[in-house]
Every structure is written in structure tokens, then in C-alpha cells.
Amino acid sequence: MNETAVTEPRRLPVWAIVLSLLILLAFLALIGWGLKRSMSGPITVGQKVPEFQMTTFDGESLRSTDFVGKVIVLNFWASWCKPCEQEARELEEAYQYYKDTGKVVFLGLAYVDTEYNSKEYLKKFGITYPNGPDLRTSVSQMFRIRGVPETYIIDQSGKLAYVKIGPFGSTQEIIRVIDPLLSR
Amino acid sequence: MRRAHLWIFLGLVILAVFAQVGYAQTPVPTPSDDEVNRIAKQLYCPVCENVPLDVCPTQACNEWRELIRQKLIEGLTEEQIKEYFVLHYGDRVLAEPPRRGLNWVVYILPVVVFLIAVIVTVRVLRSMRKPVSASIVSSSSAEIDEEELKRIEEALKQERE
Numbered sequence: 001m002n003e004t005a006v007t008e009p010r011r012l013p014v015w016a017i018v019l020s021l022l023i024l025l026a027f028l029a030l031i032g033w034g035l036k037r038s039m040s041g042p043i044t045v046g047q048k049v050p051e052f053q054m055t056t057f058d059g060e061s062l063r064s065t066d067f068v069g070k071v072i073v074l075n076f077w078a079s080w081c082k083p084c085e086q087e088a089r090e091l092e093e094a095y096q097y098y099k100d101t102g103k104v105v106f107l108g109l110a111y112v113d114t115e116y117n118s119k120e121y122l123k124k125f126g127i128t129y130p131n132g133p134d135l136r137t138s139v140s141q142m143f144r145i146r147g148v149p150e151t152y153i154i155d156q157s158g159k160l161a162y163v164k165i166g167p168f169g170s171t172q173e174i175i176r177v178i179d180p181l182l183s184r
Numbered sequence: 185m186r187r188a189h190l191w192i193f194l195g196l197v198i199l200a201v202f203a204q205v206g207y208a209q210t211p212v213p214t215p216s217d218d219e220v221n222r223i224a225k226q227l228y229c230p231v232c233e234n235v236p237l238d239v240c241p242t243q244a245c246n247e248w249r250e251l252i253r254q255k256l257i258e259g260l261t262e263e264q265i266k267e268y269f270v271l272h273y274g275d276r277v278l279a280e281p282p283r284r285g286l287n288w289v290v291y292i293l294p295v296v297v298f299l300i301a302v303i304v305t306v307r308v309l310r311s312m313r314k315p316v317s318a319s320i321v322s323s324s325s326a327e328i329d330e331e332e333l334k335r336i337e338e339a340l341k342q343e344r345e
Contacts, residue, residue: 112230
């Protein structure tokens with residue numbers, strides 16, 4: 001019986017194994033983080049609304065924290081959205097209704113729209129409450145809106161009190177949601 | 185005489201100023217569709233799913249292409265227009281993710297995976313050329329002696345009988 005040369009199987013250096021494991025772990029962590037982010041649902045009623053900010057078409061910068069103690073009516077719309085037109089005048093009427101009380105703030109955010117068209121839309125429907133573009137779609141992403149129009153009503157303590165998917169049918173419908181919040 | 189010179193000088197200054205104003209107001213030629221589409225190709229429709237802006241057929245996309253044309257007329261560069269779109273509609277409008285933050289993973293990961301694949305392939309190929317491993321011992325047992333073979337055959341025959 002003859003024996004051939006015996007060789008030890010080559011092994012990867014320790015640093016290579018550690019590095020590979022680290023890359024794998026980092027990759028898995030990244031996937032996990034992405035999954036967690038995508039799986040986390042929208043802000044639900046009763047939940048505290050994280051702080052958000054917007055810049056109006058007039059260049060005024062507004063923060064949600066500036067309105068603590070007031071009811072915030074946050075409406076997402078777009079000039080290309082036909083259903084948004086159904087509630088545009090109603091929202092303005094509701095704004096006028098509460099304007100002098102100083103207890104309700106109306107904010108409009110134009111979702112993926114051009115500035116020119118947005119301004120034309122505001123002019124067409126005579127909307128006077130603060131409106132601006134949802135820059136980088138950051139606020140709509142925060143609320144995880146599914147489309148436009150959508151309206152989020154936040155109570156005086158900063159918690160989400162009501163969500164309206166689609167257009168409001170009438171000014172009265174808006175008032176029926178806001179009044180109980182004011183009487184709390 | 186001196187006063188005449190002064191008036192001529194003032195006249196020339198006024199002419200020069202007006203010439204500058206006239207030059208500044210020269211209308212910028214309207215950018216062609218090709219120029220607009222060259223930028224639109226690098227952007228995606230902000231409301232449709234995975235549709236490049238240059239081929240998107242919706243009214244909204246048409247307006248965004250017009251917006252690009254408008255921005256070109258205003259003198260914005262390609263990069264500035266892309267930045268404008270990102271500012272208004274987010275990073276998702278870019279065909280190519282910007283090289284910052286977590287987006288680097290998109291650029292780095294394929295290279296890392298490719299390098300790992302190359303290293304693994306090289307190692308596998310090398311191991312295929314290596315001598316037979318220690319556990320396998322070669323022997324001349326396959327070469328059975330003729331006499332031995334005859335002896336075994338005889339034994340088998342006897343057993344059958």
C-alpha cells in the first residue's frame with residue numbers, strides 16, 4: 001500500500017470569517033429595519049401625532065407644535081385630483097366658521113403637485129387658510145396616506161382624533177367632527 | 185467744449201446701459217422636447233408606479249414635463265431641476281438613487297457580493313486542483329495478482345459444488 005502526500009484542508013483566515021459574518025449581520029439588520037418600517041401601519045386614532053412642519057406657498061414656515069391646544073385640520077389634496085374639488089369649498093367654509101374662535105387651525109398640503117397648478121386651484125376655490133406643498137412628501141409619508149383627498153383631525157393634546165378618507169360631503173359633516181372636540 | 189464732452193459721455197453711458205438691458209431681455213429659445221426628455225428620462229412619475237417621466241402618458245406627467253421646460257427657460261441646470269423635483273416629490277422620483285446615507289448600500293452591496301463570489305470561486309477552483317485528501321489512501325489493492333485471482337475463483341467453484 002502506498003500513501004500519497006497528505007495535505008491539510010485550507011481554512012479561511014479568522015478576519016475573513018468575522019468580516020463575512022459582520023456583512024451578513026449588517027445586511028440582515030438592514031432588511032429587518034426596512035421590513036419594520038414598511039410593516040408599521042399608519043398613525044391610528046388616539047395615537048400621538050409626531051411633529052411635522054410645512055412651508056406655505058407664501059413662504060411661511062409652520063410647525064404642528066406651534067398649535068398645541070388647538071384642533072388641527074390637516075387636509076391632503078392635489079390640483080389633479082377631481083374628488084378634492086368636491087370638498088374644497090366646504091373646507092374653506094368650515095375654516096371661515098371657526099376662524100374667529102382661534103381654536104381650530106386649518107392646514108392644506110398639496111400632494112405631488114406643481115406650484116403653479118396648486119396656486120390656481122386655491123384661487124379657483126377661494127381657499128384662504130394656510131396651504132403649501134408637501135415637500136419630499138414627508139408629511140404624507142408620515143401619515144401613510146393612500147391617496148387624496150384625505151383629512152386628519154388632531155385634537156388639542158396632539159392626538160389623532162379623526163381620519164377622513166375621501167372628500168367630506170358637506171360643511172356640516174366637518175363641523176360635526178370638530179365641535180365635539182372643542183367641547184371636550 | 186467740456187460740457188459737450190460730458191453730454192457725449194453721459195449719452196454713451198446711457199446707451200451702454202440700455203444695450204445691457206436689451207441683451208438681458210433677449211428671449212431664451214424654448215427648449216425642445218428632446219432637451220426636456222433628456223432630463224425627464226432621469227426622473228420617474230411621482231404618482232404612477234415605475235413609469236419614467238419621459239414616457240408617462242398622463243396629464244399630470246405632461247405638466248411635469250412642461251415644468252421641466254419652464255425651469256430650463258428660467259435658466260436652471262439639469263442638476264438644479266433634478267434637485268427641484270427631489271425637494272418637491274422626494275428621492276423616489278430619481279431614476280438613480282442619490283449617493284448618500286443608506287442609498288450607498290445599493291451601490292456598495294453588488295460590488296461586495298461580486299468580490300465575495302470571486303473569492304469563493306477562486307477557492308473552489310483551487311481546491312479542485314489539490315492532491316487527494318488525507319483520508320483517501322491510494323493502494324495497489326486494485327491490482328490483484330493473477331494467482332490470487334485464480335485461487336479465489338477456485339474457492340468459489342468448490343463452494344458451489
